[in-house]
Amino acid sequence: MILKAIIDEQVYTLNVPDPVLERGSDFFDQLDRDMDQGWQMSREWVEAPDRLQRCQIIADKLLTALEKENEKLGMLMAGYILSRLPEVETVELDIQGEVQNNQFRFRESATPSDTSDQKPAVDEPASVTAGADAAMAAAATSGLAGGLSKMQAMAQAGQDVTQVFKVGKAYRFSVLDPASGSWQDSPMMATEAEAERLRQQAFKARYEALQRP
Incomplete structure (x- = not known):
């Protein structure tokens, strides 16, 4: 069976032999037993993940x-x-590690029940000042040696840009300065959604900068 995995517009075709599916059944069942205990999906703890989750x-x-x-x-x-x-045909993998944002596409023959699970909705982020956007974009691209492949850049950006974390009643994240080896903190945001939006921009800027010649 074939599963196509999409990572930032690059397609990987995974041809899984039938013997792997057959011999892997015990392993797959063990994965299910592990997830029966609940799972941390990004920032959310899910006590009983459903099939799609x-x-x-x-x-x-x-x-x-x-x-x-x-x-x-x-x-x-x-x-x-x-x-x-x-009935799955393609999985589109979220390069920022947001588990809930991994999306599946199904063959046209899939029944409605197969495709009823959709990408979860996210809160509409509040606006962030242009100055904060520009400052974090600059921090994400300064002093970098590029030339990495997409996969290398994605992995490095994941290490260089932290997840959003809470400070008191506000939210922020940090970006590694490669020149000094120190971490630069983002502005404090009133909501997690605001901080996440800004983090996504910083991650994208770092990811793209790492690929430049």
Whole structure:
């Protein structure tokens, strides 16, 4: 069976042999037992992940396997997804590690029940000043040696831009300054959504800068 994985517009075709699906059934069942205990999906703890959420969790592991070029693990993760979502055709992996944003596309023959789960809605972020946007974009692109591949840049940007964290009643994130080795904090944001929007822009800027010649 074939599963296509999309990472930032790059398509990876994973051809999972039937023997992998058959021999991996015990392993897949163990993954389910692990997730039966609940799972941290980005910022949200989900006590009882449903079928789609479980596949989103495993898709995040698939992303890690592809980043590390671990073919065996990648085949097993793809095998799990194919075994739980037989009509799946493509998984679009969120490069910022937001588990809930991993999306699946199904073949046209899929029944409505197969495709009823959609990408979760997110809160509409409040506006952030242009000055803060520009400052963090500058911090994300300064002093970098580029030339990395997309996968290398994605992994490095994930290390260089922290997740949003809470400080008192406000939210912020940090960006690593490669020249000094110190962390630069973003402005304090009143809401997590504001901070996340700004973080996504900083992550994208760092990711793109790392690929420049």
